[in-house]
Amino acid sequence: MADQHRSKICLAAPSYVIYEHVDLAEFGRFAIDFGLEEAGSTKDNSTVFYSGYGADPFVYVARQAPPGQPKRFVGAGFVAASDKDIDKALREDGADTVDTTEFPGKGRCVRLRDPNGYVLEVVSGQQRQTVPQHGLSNLLGQPAMNGALDKRRQGEFTRIHHGPAKIHKLGHYGYNTDNWDATLSWYQSKFNFTPTDILHAPGKPELEVAQFMRVDNKKIYVDHHCFLLARVEKGTTIHHSSFEVEDIDTQFMGHQWLEDKGHQLVWGIGRHVHGSQVFDYWYDSSRFIIEHYADGDVVNEDTVTTRAEAGNMAVWGPPVPEIWHAKKQQRAVASGMAAVAG
Numbered sequence: 001m002a003d004q005h006r007s008k009i010c011l012a013a014p015s016y017v018i019y020e021h022v023d024l025a026e027f028g029r030f031a032i033d034f035g036l037e038e039a040g041s042t043k044d045n046s047t048v049f050y051s052g053y054g055a056d057p058f059v060y061v062a063r064q065a066p067p068g069q070p071k072r073f074v075g076a077g078f079v080a081a082s083d084k085d086i087d088k089a090l091r092e093d094g095a096d097t098v099d100t101t102e103f104p105g106k107g108r109c110v111r112l113r114d115p116n117g118y119v120l121e122v123v124s125g126q127q128r129q130t131v132p133q134h135g136l137s138n139l140l141g142q143p144a145m146n147g148a149l150d151k152r153r154q155g156e157f158t159r160i161h162h163g164p165a166k167i168h169k170l171g172h173y174g175y176n177t178d179n180w181d182a183t184l185s186w187y188q189s190k191f192n193f194t195p196t197d198i199l200h201a202p203g204k205p206e207l208e209v210a211q212f213m214r215v216d217n218k219k220i221y222v223d224h225h226c227f228l229l230a231r232v233e234k235g236t237t238i239h240h241s242s243f244e245v246e247d248i249d250t251q252f253m254g255h256q257w258l259e260d261k262g263h264q265l266v267w268g269i270g271r272h273v274h275g276s277q278v279f280d281y282w283y284d285s286s287r288f289i290i291e292h293y294a295d296g297d298v299v300n301e302d303t304v305t306t307r308a309e310a311g312n313m314a315v316w317g318p319p320v321p322e323i324w325h326a327k328k329q330q331r332a333v334a335s336g337m338a339a340v341a342g
Contacts, residue, residue, distance in 0.1 A: 009088045010081035010192045011215045014170050014226040015056045015123060017241045018074035019288060020065040024048060026285040027062050033261045034282070034290065035164035035245065035254055036060055039104045049104050052167035052243065053136050055128040057105025059170045059243065071286040073238035075119025076173055076227075077109070081192075081217070082124070086110055089122040092190070105129075112190075115182040116236040118175070120191075135246035136166040138253040165254025165292055168244040171277075174228030174342060177236040183229060184211065192216040196224050196299055197274045199310040209310045212274050212342055214299060224275040224297040228342045240281060242291035242342070248278055251294045255280050267324070268292075270317015274308075275342050279317070 021027040024045075028038070031050050039051035039058045049058035056079075065071055080086040089095060089110040098109035098121060107126035111119055134142065140159045144152035177183050187193045192215050199210040212225035230239065245251050255269055266289055268280030277296035284290050313320060 008192050009092075009122060009190055010085045010217075011078040011122065012081045012217065013079050013215065013222065014076060014172065015079050016059050016061055016077045016170055017173055018061040018063065018076065018119065018121075019286070020063045020069075020072045020074060021286045022065050022071055023285065024062055024064050030263065030285040031060065031062070033164055033258055033263060034284070035167040035243075035292070037167075040102075042102045047102075051104065051129065052169050053129070053132060054169035055131050056169060057126055057129055058103070059167065060241075071288070073118070073175070073288070075114075075121065076170075077121035077123050078215075079126075080122050080124040083108075086122050086124045115186050116175075116177055116179055118236075135168060137246040137250050138163065138165065139247060139249040142247070160249055160253055162253065162257070164257050165245040165250045168246065171223055171242045171244045171293055171296065172226045172228060172342065173241040174230065174239045175237060176230045176232040176239055178232055178234050179236060180208075180229075180231045187213070187227065187229070193227060195305050196303060198305060198307045199274075200307060202309050202311060205307070216301060218301050221298040221300045224277075224299055225342055238288065240289035240291050242279075242293050244296070245292050245294050248294050251278055251280055251292050254292050258282055267321045268317065270314040272342060273312050273315055277342075279314075281321075 028048060036050035036052065039049040041048045046064040048062045050060040050062065051058045063074070086108055089112060090097065092112055094113060096111040098111050100106045100109050105126035105128065107123055109121050109123045111121050113119055138161045140161055143156045143158060146153045193213040194216040195211045196214050197212040198208055201207040201209050208231065210228065210230040213227045213229065214222050214225050245254060251269060259265065264283040266281035266283055269278060271278050275296050277293040280292040281289055
């Protein structure tokens with residue numbers, strides 16, 4: 001098993017997602033309200049990079065869609081576990097070397113394409129950002145929370161900054177596909193993706209409808225999932241990308257800021273079952289779904305993969321939105337993201 005793991009391209013963590021937008025300027029206004037910061041652009045301004053305050057030099061790549069072409073999700077980038085792993089990626093069939101001259105952080109980048117045409121880029125040698133000592137919170141001074149009996153905040157007041165929820169990093173992304181077997185095989189045979197949670201259709205344990213996958217970095221704790229794959233009856237489409245914020249107060253303030261700026265809420269705020277994170281889903285300017293999350297689970301190789309029936313999307317929160325309507329979930333629970341979210 002160890003030899004098999006070494007033969008794979010090992011990834012350390014997700015780094016960024018790539019989208020094409022018809023109106024880059026309009027997306028840029030949304031991005032700032034969402035809590036991203038512009039980190040640079042290409043000389044022709046056809047690509048804009050956005051960063052968080054984590055180590056990644058950028059977490060979102062926004063490209064200008066070609067004239068006459070619609071918006072689209074392109075793919076994602078992951079940090080290689082070592083230089084050997086990016087060399088492994090370069091030996092894969094169809095691998096391309098990406099010119100990073102105009103990328104923040106530069107470094108090496110190898111581009112692969114999965115069975116559905118989505119890109120997976122493997123990066124290494126980037127100049128990483130300096131990470132602050134503490135996460136950036138809208139809660140000023142981040143005082144302790146007073147419980148009913150345990151009054152830890154004594155003589156201090158809770159004061160909160162109004163503004164966007166500052167993004168730390170890309171946490172995960174997920175997509176739907178009818179090409180389930182080939183897609184799952186590609187990600188899990190070539191890379192160190194492993195499922196933390198597997199969901200199956202109600203009453204049909206043999207029919208998997210979703211896998212919440214993490215990168216297997218042995219004893220190192222990683223996010224509960226960085227990639228979510230869901231089975232649908234027809235087509236392959238992006239579902240959402242999700243970005244971490246420091247705490248729940250920051251998440252609520254980010255929610256209020258986006259609402260005040262007139263952006264459209266999809267679903268939230270609530271707490272998920274699988275991954276435990278507090279979620280908040282929004283439409284961006286191109287009507288892609290993008291999520292803030294806080295307080296997610298972290299796991300390692302000692303975490304046992306669990307199997308459960310699909311459909312239990314949240315512990316608490318507002319009603320499921322029309323696009324994930326509860327009745328539709330029951331009628332078509334095998335349709336992947338119609339019954340799961342992360």
